[in-house]
């Protein structure tokens with residue numbers, strides 16, 4: 001059975017055009033990997049993937065750096081060395097900025113000084129998908145908001161629609177700014193938007209997200225629709241927050257900020 005490039009890339013939840021390495025062999029390498037993602041019998045599946053960030057486990061700068069470096073390395077995220085051009089899939093910000101309405105002077109000691117780990121929320125009701133004129137951004141059946149770089153025309157409507165700043169635009173060719181190339185993941189090109197993909201390429205191989213793997217328990221990933229999943233169990237035991245819940249995008253990322261464990 002033949003399958004078009006567009007089809008298998010969409011099924012894999014990633015794309016390889018709008019990517020770097022004009023060499024044909026790398027394109028074919030990416031194609032082969034995409035097919036492999038599709039056909040892997042070991043692939044992890046869910047009705048709705050979700051992430052829990054347990055901020056109690058992030059205690060040192062190294063705890064944050066480890067998850068960011070791991071993600072950015074395996075996804076060839078460039079480092080332009082300035083905020084204006086910054087491309088990020090996972091990053092941090094202050095508690096005050098992330099949860100502006102939750103800050104008060106009676107929070108447990110240390111909570112409001114803590115930084116939060118941020119990434120795309122893979123919203124259940126994603127405004128970025130609604131505004132994309134080319135369907136380059138789309139929601140998969142498992143809840144992951146994925147992107148087909150090949151279809152991205154760089155209009156940045158999705159960036160304007162995302163209330164979380166989760167998307168980055170490649171104003172310049174990112175390839176010279178990749179510190180250490182990870183050959184198993186495609187690079188992107190100038191004029192393309194990108195963001196966290198909940199590691200679809202790893203899920204397809206039966207692996208969890210890379211940031212989760214190196215987080216020492218600070219990040220928990222699983223199926224929100226399964227009451228037996230680790231994410232559901234932890235959410236049933238601890239009070240959690242979602243960013244800007246009042247906007248109705250229904251984020252799939254939950255934050256445990258600390259305090260009374262039975263709250």
Ligand code: SF4
Nearest residue numbers: 120121123126128162
């Ligand atoms: S966080 Fe932003 S980019 Fe991610 S799904 Fe929600 S609206 Fe879209």
Ligand code: SF4
Nearest residue numbers: 132152153155156158
């Ligand atoms: S920048 Fe790309 S992904 Fe975003 S809305 Fe435009 S075409 Fe869609």
Ligand code: SF4
Nearest residue numbers: 071196198199209211
């Ligand atoms: S889930 Fe994957 S893509 Fe998203 S921040 Fe973690 S490592 Fe990066």
